[in-house]
Amino acid sequence: MHEHNHQICIDQALKRAKQVCLQHGVRLTELREQILRLIWQNHKPLGAYLLMNLLEENSDREHVAPPTVYRTLDFLIEHGLIHKVHSLNAYVGCSSPNQDRCNALFICSVCGETEEIPNNSIQQAINLSASQHKFTVENQMLEIMGKCQPCKQKKASDS
Amino acid sequence: MHEHNHQICIDQALKRAKQVCLQHGVRLTELREQILRLIWQNHKPLGAYLLMNLLEENSDREHVAPPTVYRTLDFLIEHGLIHKVHSLNAYVGCSSPNQDRCNALFICSVCGETEEIPNNSIQQAINLSASQHKFTVENQMLEIMGKCQPCKQKKASDS
DNA sequence: CTAAACTATGTTATATGATAACATAACATC
DNA sequence: GATGTTATGTTATCATATAACATAGTTTAG
Ligand SMILES: [Zn+2]
Ligand SMILES: [Zn+2]
Ligand SMILES: [Zn+2]
Ligand SMILES: [Zn+2]
Numbered sequence: 461m462h463e464h465n466h467q468i469c470i471d472q473a474l475k476r477a478k479q480v481c482l483q484h485g486v487r488l489t490e491l492r493e494q495i496l497r498l499i500w501q502n503h504k505p506l507g508a509y510l511l512m513n514l515l516e517e518n519s520d521r522e523h524v525a526p527p528t529v530y531r532t533l534d535f536l537i538e539h540g541l542i543h544k545v546h547s548l549n550a551y552v553g554c555s556s557p558n559q560d561r562c563n564a565l566f567i568c569s570v571c572g573e574t575e576e577i578p579n580n581s582i583q584q585a586i587n588l589s590a591s592q593h594k595f596t597v598e599n600q601m602l603e604i605m606g607k608c609q610p611c612k613q614k615k616a617s618d619s
Numbered sequence: 620m621h622e623h624n625h626q627i628c629i630d631q632a633l634k635r636a637k638q639v640c641l642q643h644g645v646r647l648t649e650l651r652e653q654i655l656r657l658i659w660q661n662h663k664p665l666g667a668y669l670l671m672n673l674l675e676e677n678s679d680r681e682h683v684a685p686p687t688v689y690r691t692l693d694f695l696i697e698h699g700l701i702h703k704v705h706s707l708n709a710y711v712g713c714s715s716p717n718q719d720r721c722n723a724l725f726i727c728s729v730c731g732e733t734e735e736i737p738n739n740s741i742q743q744a745i746n747l748s749a750s751q752h753k754f755t756v757e758n759q760m761l762e763i764m765g766k767c768q769p770c771k772q773k774k775a776s777d778s
Numbered sequence: 779c780t781a782a783a784c785t786a787t788g789t790t791a792t793a794t795g796a797t798a799a800c801a802t803a804a805c806a807t808c
Numbered sequence: 809g810a811t812g813t814t815a816t817g818t819t820a821t822c823a824t825a826t827a828a829c830a831t832a833g834t835t836t837a838g
Contacts, residue, residue, distance in 0.1 A: 486785095487785085487786085487834090489786070489787090491786085491787075492786095507823085507824080508823095508824070508825075509823070509824075523788090523789090524788095525788070525789065525790080526824085526825070526826080527787085527788080527789085527825090527826075527827090528787070528788070528789095530824095530825065530826075531786085531787080532787095535786095546705035546706050546760075546762075547705050547760060549795095549823085549824065549825095564745070564748060566749070566752065566754050568754075569757060575752070577748060577752060579744065579748045581744040581747070581748075582741065582744040582745060582748060584744075585738065585740040585741040585743075585744045586723070586741060586761075586763065588740070589723060589736060589738045589740075589741060590725070590763065590765070593725065593734070593736060593768075594767075594768040594771075595725050595727075595763070595765055595766070595767055595768070596765045596766045596771060597763055597764075597765040598728060598764050598765040598766070599763075599764050599765075600761070600762065600763040600764065601705075601706060601760070601761070601762050602745075602759070602760070602761045603705075603759065603760050604745065604749065604754070604756055604759040605756075605757050605758050605759065606749070606754055606755045606756040606757040606758075607754070607755045607757070608753075608754055609752075609753035609754065612753075612755060645814095646805090646814080646815085648804095648815070648816090650815085650816075651815095666794085666795080667794095667795065667796075668794070668795070682817090682818090683817095684817070684818065684819080685795085685796065685797080686796090686797075686798090686816085686817080686818085686819095687816070687817070687818095689795090689796060689797075690815085690816080691816095694815095708794085708795060708796095708824095779838100780837105780838090781836105781837090781838085782835100782836085782837080782838095783834100783835085783836075783837095784833105784834080784835075784836090785832100785833080785834070785835085786831100786832080786833070786834085787830100787831080787832070787833085788829105788830075788831065788832085789828100789829085789830075789831095790827105790828090790829090790830100791826105791827085791828085791829105792825100792826080792827075792828100793824100793825080793826070793827085794823100794824075794825070794826090795822105795823075795824070795825090796821100796822080796823070796824090797820105797821080797822070797823090798819105798820085798821075798822085799818100799819090799820085799821100800817105800818085800819090800820105801816100801817075801818075801819100802815100802816080802817065802818090803814105803815080803816070803817085804813100804814080804815070804816085805812105805813080805814070805815085806811100806812085806813075806814090807810105807811085807812080807813095808809105808810090808811085808812100
């Protein structure tokens with residue numbers, strides 16, 4: 461994840477966003493696309509107020525207020541284009557929209573990179589546990605904090 | 620979960636808390652015990668400011684300030700006696716301290732009751748996925764929102 | 779084409795959740 | 809009982825998120 465052509469990630473995300481909005485019959489306005497782009501600048505989750513500042517810097521808007529950002533985030537979440545990372549109060553691009561359930565989020569505590577990893581066996585185990593307790597799942601969040609391999613290697617070479 | 624002798628839950632929680640504090644060489648002060656009791660009043664997660672108000676009402680303190688509550692919550696979390704429910708910004712009693720990893724939290728979207736369910740197969744699936752991606756897990760959170768059985772039954776009998 | 783309805787954004791104020799920094803009190807050890 | 813340590817009190821502030829209402833843009837029907 462650390463070394464890759466990230467422009468491809470951004471392009472794919474924008475392409476998917478346009479498809480999804482078309483399917484759902486909603487508009488990917490300039491504001492929504494701008495914020496989605498900002499979120500996809502890298503693979504780290506970004507806070508709402510940081511996005512607010514980034515939007516002010518990277519557009520010709522004078523002042524951006526919180527509701528502008530939060531409404532847009534709500535829209536993007538609603539249509540599965542981003543995730544809220546609850547353990548960080550931050551937002552990250554979704555790499556696989558059009559899914560029924562959220563994937564596992566692996567969050568590196570050193571570099572902050574967050575990778576969304578689909579995993580059927582985790583989902584199956586959750587579904588089984590839920591059905592055993594006669595619990596009907598509506599949605600779920602699995603956030604895993606730890607160290608990614610590049611950061612472990614870097615730390616090892618430091619010492 | 621809906622129908623049970625909840626006093627037993629409270630008594631066990633307090634007993635465990637005393638054991639844990641003894642083991643860890645820390646003190647379960649009056650304040651810490653009061654807040655732990657308030658959290659264990661039921662199986663719903665409670666917010667920090669609600670706990671603050673409850674503490675004012677249920678003790679002879681005049682004013683309770685946020686740091687008083689947050690420091691105590693931090694202590695209780697650090698020693699594994701409560702969990703923070705990130706999706707609600709609220710705190711709930713831990714029913715199984717002395718574990719290496721967090722269990723799955725099943726949160727009912729109707730009644731708010733939250734049940735902590737240990738599940739080895741979920742944990743195994745997470746560990747496998749992590750090792751496949753060479754990711755070292757430090758901690759994790761799995762929060763599952765949905766409907767508990769009693770609430771489903773109640774809804775069915777309403778219609 | 780334009781009025782009406784709907785959707786999106788702007789604006790101001792405020793609610794809610796959490797922490798920093800420093801002062802005081804309680805407890806333990808010697 | 810002086811000293812170091814842990815716990816709590818106090819004030820101010822930061823960080824995150826939403827309510828309420830105003831304006832602008834877009835679509836649809838007549
Ligand atoms: Zn990338
Ligand atoms: Zn990393
Ligand atoms: Zn109980
Ligand atoms: Zn319920």
